[in-house]
Amino acid sequence: MFAIFKRELSSYFSSPVGYVVAAVFTAFCGIFFYVQCLYAGTSNMYTVFQSMFFIVLFLIPLITMRSFAEDKKNRTDQALLTAPVKIPSIILAKFFSALIMLMICISIYLIDGIFLSFVAAPDWSLIFGNIFAMLLMGSSFIALGIFISSLTENVTVAAIVSFGLNIIISMIDTIASTVQWDWLKGALNAMSFQTKYSNFALGIISLSDVVFFISVTALFLFLTDRVIERKRWA
Amino acid sequence: MIEVKDITKSYGRHLALDHISFHVKKGDITGFLGANGAGKSTTMNIITGYLSSDSGEVLINGVNILNNPIEAKKHIGYLPEIPPLYNDMTTEKYLRFIFDLKRVRLPRQAHLDQICQQVGIQDVRGRIIKHLSKGYRQRIGLAQALIGDPQVLILDEPTVGLDPAQIIEMRKLIKELGQSHTVILSSHILSEVQAVCDKIIIIRDGKIAAQGLTDELTGSGRGTRRLRLVIEGREQNIYSLLKSTDHVTHVTKKGETEKGCYEFMVESDTDVRRSLYRSLSRTDFCILTMQPSGQSLEETFLHIISGNEE
Numbered sequence: 001m002f003a004i005f006k007r008e009l010s011s012y013f014s015s016p017v018g019y020v021v022a023a024v025f026t027a028f029c030g031i032f033f034y035v036q037c038l039y040a041g042t043s044n045m046y047t048v049f050q051s052m053f054f055i056v057l058f059l060i061p062l063i064t065m066r067s068f069a070e071d072k073k074n075r076t077d078q079a080l081l082t083a084p085v086k087i088p089s090i091i092l093a094k095f096f097s098a099l100i101m102l103m104i105c106i107s108i109y110l111i112d113g114i115f116l117s118f119v120a121a122p123d124w125s126l127i128f129g130n131i132f133a134m135l136l137m138g139s140s141f142i143a144l145g146i147f148i149s150s151l152t153e154n155v156t157v158a159a160i161v162s163f164g165l166n167i168i169i170s171m172i173d174t175i176a177s178t179v180q181w182d183w184l185k186g187a188l189n190a191m192s193f194q195t196k197y198s199n200f201a202l203g204i205i206s207l208s209d210v211v212f213f214i215s216v217t218a219l220f221l222f223l224t225d226r227v228i229e230r231k232r233w234a
Numbered sequence: 235m236i237e238v239k240d241i242t243k244s245y246g247r248h249l250a251l252d253h254i255s256f257h258v259k260k261g262d263i264t265g266f267l268g269a270n271g272a273g274k275s276t277t278m279n280i281i282t283g284y285l286s287s288d289s290g291e292v293l294i295n296g297v298n299i300l301n302n303p304i305e306a307k308k309h310i311g312y313l314p315e316i317p318p319l320y321n322d323m324t325t326e327k328y329l330r331f332i333f334d335l336k337r338v339r340l341p342r343q344a345h346l347d348q349i350c351q352q353v354g355i356q357d358v359r360g361r362i363i364k365h366l367s368k369g370y371r372q373r374i375g376l377a378q379a380l381i382g383d384p385q386v387l388i389l390d391e392p393t394v395g396l397d398p399a400q401i402i403e404m405r406k407l408i409k410e411l412g413q414s415h416t417v418i419l420s421s422h423i424l425s426e427v428q429a430v431c432d433k434i435i436i437i438r439d440g441k442i443a444a445q446g447l448t449d450e451l452t453g454s455g456r457g458t459r460r461l462r463l464v465i466e467g468r469e470q471n472i473y474s475l476l477k478s479t480d481h482v483t484h485v486t487k488k489g490e491t492e493k494g495c496y497e498f499m500v501e502s503d504t505d506v507r508r509s510l511y512r513s514l515s516r517t518d519f520c521i522l523t524m525q526p527s528g529q530s531l532e533e534t535f536l537h538i539i540s541g542n543e544e
Contacts, residue, residue: 004335014322074318078314080335081284082283082312083307083335084304084305085304232285232286233286
């Protein structure tokens with residue numbers, strides 16, 4: 001598993017993808033930090049984290065689009081699936097390498113916090129809470145992206161479908177507000193990624209929200225395992 | 235070493251493999267022959283655990299690939315039709331990755347050095363795979379299959395896309411590997427299978443159409459032996475002499491090849507080379523050519539895939 005993890009992580013930086021994702025994340029984080037903290041004259045980074053929610057929605061598909069689609073396209077899945085390695089280990093290796101890639105991007109929050117500490121007193125609990133939240137929510141989006149990537153051998157299709165689903169997920173609140181049935185409205189609100197992420201961004205860490213993101217992650221990783229197993233039996 | 239018992243595989247409604255069974259002994263080089271879509275690659279993918287069969291079982295060294303895939307896969311090195319190479323890696327990094335992936339417990343550097351030497355990729359170890367020629371890519375594919383020193387090598391069309399010199403090198407290498415490994419290879423090149431393999435399995439429409447030792451399938455083992463003779467002397471007298479030799483069942487005149495020299499095709503039920511030599515040496519007739527003429531694998535293959543086998 002560690003061999004695949006290492007290879008996947010290094011592959012982000014042997015192609016432009018890793019650099020582009022990191023650069024875009026850093027650029028947007030920098031812009032939001034400047035406009036919403038430095039220019040606005042506040043040390044509260046809440047709005048920065050809120051704004052970054054949408055950037056992450058767009059960047060994670062770029063991280064996950066190649067995970068299985070490219071292996072299938074180049075037939076390198078034959079090396080992985082005929083090696084003495086279990087399928088869940090392969091999936092977890094790809095998942096954790098994508099998560100580390102996201103962590104590399106998120107680490108810019110720390111730099112923002114350190115920079116802020118020279119001019120004001122940053123709320124470190126809020127910053128660490130948001131890093132934690134971004135990782136939890138990012139895990140769910142990564143698992144979803146890996147699942148989509150396992151369904152196709154076309155990386156562009158994997159990216160576009162993941163984008164689409166991420167946008168739908170981000171619109172759950174809006175969709176819920178238009179629904180008339182209370183039970184459906186309640187169900188949609190319970191599935192809202194944005195509400196849960198906003199709670200974290202405000203510094204409210206709820207166990208149910210943590211369990212929600214972990215469950216979504218586990219569900220999509222499990223579905224990925226089923227897709228790969230099914231292909232062997234198809 | 236490899237036991238394939240009654241496997242079937244369907245892709246939707248299409249039955250790709252229909253109750254295939256065969257056995258490969260330790261140290262054998264077995265060739266898979268068949269037209270495109272006959273089921274060769276599917277069989278190989280099932281043996282390596284890449285695909286699962288609908289029914290039947292595959293045992294590698296007595297270990298069931300489905301029940302204990304991790305243990306069974308440790309014994310297999312697989313070179314698929316398209317080598318599974320990560321184009322963005324250097325050869326060295328890729329081989330190290332495969333070494334770690336297979337969780338090999340041998341000393342890494344020495345093992346990789348030995349494999350690179352064996353397959354002739356020492357010169358390109360530091361180069362990025364996507365910049366290498368087809369020949370080198372195929373060799374790197376073979377190198378990754380050899381990592382971990384597996385007892386079984388499964389090679390799916392190992393010479394496809396190589397130039398003639400590379401094909402000869404690859405065949406030589408496979409022959410060498412056959413001395414210490416059990417090898418199954420598939421190929422479209424019949425002469426290659428004939429030259430390299432001890433045993434041949436011919437697949438037609440997902441079924442085994444014929445299997446046996448290469449010699450058996452190519453004529454000499456099928457009961458009738460054929461000899462091509464060119465003899466100097468009087469045609470009719472030679473013909474009578476050949477006909478009267480013990481165990482000769484049939485003689486065909488093929489005509490004059492050069493002045494005073496005639497060609498004959500002699501069929502017999504046993505090896506008659508010595509008795510023919512003795513009979514002819516007692517006369518004035520001079521043997522210019524005596525050549526065993528088995529049915530070529532090409533003839534056998536065409537005969538079998540056209541559905542005319544007995």
